[in-house]
Amino acid sequence: xxxxxxxxxxxxxxxxxxxxxxxxxxxxxxxxxxxxxxxxxxxxxxxxxxxxxxxxxxxxxxxxxxxxxxxxxxxxxxxxxxxxxxxxxxxxxxxxxxxxxxxxxxxxxxxxxxxxxxxxxxxxxxxxxxxxxxxxxxxxxxxxxxxxxxxxxxxxxxxxxxxxxxxxxxxxxxxxxxxxxxxxxxxxxxxxxxxxxxxxxxxxxxxxxxxxxxxxxxxxxxxxxxxxxxxxxxxxxxxxxxxxxxxxxxxxxxxxxxxxxxxxxxxxxxxxxxxxxxxxxxxxxxxxxxxxxxxxxxxx
Ligand code: AMP
Numbered sequence: 294x295x296x297x298x299x300x301x302x303x304x305x306x307x308x309x310x311x312x313x314x315x316x317x318x319x320x321x322x323x324x325x326x327x328x329x330x331x332x333x334x335x336x337x338x339x340x341x342x343x344x345x346x347x348x349x350x351x352x353x354x355x356x357x358x359x360x361x362x363x364x365x366x367x368x369x370x371x372x373x374x375x376x377x378x379x380x381x382x383x384x385x386x387x388x389x390x391x392x393x394x395x396x397x398x399x400x401x402x403x404x405x406x407x408x409x410x411x412x413x414x415x416x417x418x419x420x421x422x423x424x425x426x427x428x429x430x431x432x433x434x435x436x437x438x439x440x441x442x443x444x445x446x447x448x449x450x451x452x453x454x455x456x457x458x459x460x461x462x463x464x465x466x467x468x469x470x471x472x473x474x475x476x477x478x479x480x481x482x483x484x485x486x487x488x489x490x491x492x493x494x495x496x497x498x499x500x501x502x503x504x505x506x507x508x509x510x511x512x513x514x515x516x517x518x519x520x521x522x523x524x525x526x527x528x529x530x531x532x533x534x535x536x537x538x539x540x541x542x543x544x545x546x547x548x549x550x551x552x553x554x555x556x557x558x559x560x561x562x563x564x565x566x567x568x569x570x571x572x573x574x575x576x577x578x579x580x581x582x583x584x585x586x587x588x589x590x591x592x593x
Contacts, residue, residue, distance in 0.1 A: 451476075
């Protein structure tokens with residue numbers, strides 16, 4: 294039976310008992326966590342599947358975190374579909390023949406569990422969060438880092454799984470874990486896409502029919518820029534890519550489109566081994582983000 298907790302006190306009793314059990318058994322036991330905001334799709338499920346394969350216990354958290362939404366953003370309309378999410382997780386467990394007793398869902402029913410009254414701490418990871426999404430969504434990454442820290446403190450995992458789709462978020466969490474010495478392994482997971490290449494996202498349901506082609510221009514553009522780097526050396530490809538980006542950015546729907554060093558998220562240097570091509574596109578009802586990684590060839 295998949296265990297579901299909506300109350301922090303109950304979850305914490307379970308979590309303490311799990312520690313006791315692990316101690317009594319005396320055998321190694323790894324705990325994986327998959328933090329999500331729910332409205333699960335195949336992308337989320339791939340993270341859960343991986344955690345179930347790699348760990349003795351998997352904890353999926355489902356929580357729409359108010360702190361990572363700006364005042365004009367879509368917090369109120371963010372899809373909340375807990376019943377369906379639980380069904381999808383149960384189906385995955387059955388289909389992949391995972392042992393259901395290894396899976397725990399923690400879906401707090403109140404913000405108080407995550408942010409008790411007078412909660413006043415903010416985790417802010419400098420250096421990786423000022424550009425790209427950080428620039429257009431001020432405060433967003435502080436909100437993400439703070440909630441992920443809280444969820445780590447509650448679940449106490451050995452490892453955690455994050456999607457490459459939110460690449461800047463993944464890098465930030467890795468840095469936070471390193472800086473704060475949290476001793477949690479952070480694993481990036483490949484982006485799951487639909488048959489046309491659009492990255493799956495809970496926000497795709499807000500794409501209007503007549504905006505579908507525009508939405509697809511996001512992965513198409515990233516792929517086209519990636520091809521430039523595949524074909525030729527960095528020295529030749531980079532100026533071409535920049536020209537292509539400048540052309541695209543004339544369309545104001547693009548919030549950003551950049552080619553950066555995939556480790557520092559800064560302008561690439563002659564030593565950058567892997568680039569990240571990252572884009573964000575604003576549609577009438579939603580915004581989409583995506584990225585592609587590409588290995589760099591040098592002539593020297
Ligand atoms: P969210 O519920 O949007 O906060 O996402 C929860 C986790 O799922 C994050 O680590 C995301 O990066 C990851 N994720 C979201 N979309 C995808 C996707 N299309 N493929 C793989 N992982 C994803």
